[in-house]
Amino acid sequence: MTIDIDTLYEMLDERKPIEVQEEAIREARKIKSLSVFMQPIEYKLSWKNCAKVICEKTDEELNSYKYEMLEWLRDLNWPxxxxxxxxxxxxxxxLLLNAAIYAVKQALLLKDNEWLGWMSYLLKNKKFYDALSEEKKYQKILKRYHKKYWGKLEY
Known part of the structure; x- marks a missing residue:
């Protein structure tokens, strides 16, 4: 059975019965083009289930979508x-470093402190923090936001 994308989004709606959502997630896993799951504007109530599908993918599968994923962090109220x-x-x-630095630059240009705060969560991964040491300026900015939003880093 093939489901068109609009029907799939409707099935992914978090207000649908859980069985319908689970079936939709199974169908969504078959779609190779992940861009259709990056916050489809017309179907905001499908975003959480879209995120579930995205999060199951490997780093390599997500490599082309890192910036779009970082943009999702602009508002943690978003499903x-x-x-x-x-x-x-x-x-x-x-894999994440260049996209993260670009997103930090964008957030700084937009004066979007919340986005910077939410992105600073990435510093919980010490390997990311260490990788960012090549870009001390951005490491320092994110560290400052991390302290404000998440507390002091353990390292």
Missing amino acids: GAFLIMERLEKMDPQ
Whole structure:
């Protein structure tokens, strides 16, 4: 059975019965193009289940979508944002580094302190913190936000 994308989004809606959502997630796993799961504007109530599908993917599968995932952290009230944040924190720091630095630059340009605060969660991964040491300026900025949003780092 093939389900069109609009029907799939409707099935992924978190207000649907859990069995419908689970079936939709099973179908969604078959789709290779992950861009369709990056916060589909017309279907905000499907975002959490979209995030579940995204978070199951390998670092290599997510490599092309890192910036879009970081943008998801602009507002932790958005459905699925915590799932995405936790998945990014586990990602290979070398894969994430350039996208994260770009996102920090964007947040600074936009004066989006909340986004900086939420992105600072990534420092929980000491390997990411260490990888960021090449870019001391951004490491320092995120460390300051981490202290404010999440508390002092353990290292």
